[in-house]
Amino acid sequence: KQEVTQIPAALSVPEGENLVLNCSFTDSAIYNLQWFRQDPGKGLTSLLLIQSSQREQTSGRLNASLDKSSGRSTLYIAASQPGDSATYLCAEFTQGAQKLVFGQGTRLTINP
């Protein structure tokens, strides 16, 4: 069964720190992997999309990497700010399932 796992479920760090969020997936026949941000009670905002042929994508202070061989993706957030506090979800789209499969998310809190 295709699974996407995000550990830890919650993370709290002081403002200004660099941090890494982890995402692991079981199906290596991946088409792409997306990272989303969700604020409480709101919809999802797409942050970064990595195609299977790519190793990483960058947007501002965010950098996402993809390692298909190990079944892992990471989201690196540089110089964290209180406004980065949110739940971060990763989702993979595979050739087999032909749909997005989401992880449970990591709830990130940045303390001023």
Add this chain to the structure above:
Amino acid sequence: DVKVTQSSRYLVKRTGEKVFLECVQDMDHENMFWYRQDPGLGLRLIYFSYDVKMKEKGDIPEGYSVSREKKERFSLILESASTNQTSMYLCASSFHFAAGGGFFGPGTRLTVL
């Protein structure tokens, strides 16, 4: 600025009522999706559509139906609402099917009493 809008942010309905959730996108996307999100269960795909008048079942279609008469609009219908359909409903759209719903609406929090 691209947008996916949903007809209501909050909705309260009675058991047995027929409920319509509307989703509109202004990006001329071919693919549209309906998910529900529940604590501990994450996001689950209910239905999706890759073209006008086309629909495909997702993981949990039971108790739901959909309608896509126009490209920009995708409706989710609860034929007879039940309390276990109390949830956050999220609509999404994408140009390329493999993007799986890159743009999400703000969500509708539905409570069935």
